[in-house]
Amino acid sequence: MTLVKFNNKPNNTLMPGFNDVFDSIFTDNFFSDRLVSRVPAVNISESENNYHVELAAPGLKKEDFKLNLERNVLTISVEQSAGQKDDQKNYSKREYSYSSFVRSFTLPESADHGQIEATYTDGILKIDIAKREEAKAIRRQIEIK
Numbered sequence: 001m002t003l004v005k006f007n008n009k010p011n012n013t014l015m016p017g018f019n020d021v022f023d024s025i026f027t028d029n030f031f032s033d034r035l036v037s038r039v040p041a042v043n044i045s046e047s048e049n050n051y052h053v054e055l056a057a058p059g060l061k062k063e064d065f066k067l068n069l070e071r072n073v074l075t076i077s078v079e080q081s082a083g084q085k086d087d088q089k090n091y092s093k094r095e096y097s098y099s100s101f102v103r104s105f106t107l108p109e110s111a112d113h114g115q116i117e118a119t120y121t122d123g124i125l126k127i128d129i130a131k132r133e134e135a136k137a138i139r140r141q142i143e144i145k
Helices: 016-026 028-034
Strands: 042-046 050-056 065-070 073-079 100-106 111-121 124-131
Antiparallel strands (some): 042 050, 050 124, 065 073
């Protein structure tokens, strides 16, 4: 496979260096390296018996994650060295890389700290936190008289 680069700049510019200044500011690299957060997105949901946390972190292994619970705060962290991936490849451009991140979540009082399970499948870290028995919703049909 050959990488093909396109150059859409006109060749007859009066001031070639001037356009390069604006091109460097408005390219995707300028903004992605400075303004875009490199913290994975998280979905948090609740079912009748559990709280669910899903963190999108593709390209990692389950060994890369550290989950800690201190008091009521669940902390998810990853620390990965930059040279850990395929250094033998000759990249033309390399964008996806998480070197490290930390996400912390305060658990509700109704969470059962002793029943937390985590799995990592298909780039998604799923954490299930059980609810205490007294926090589970009691549902029943009420008869109208």
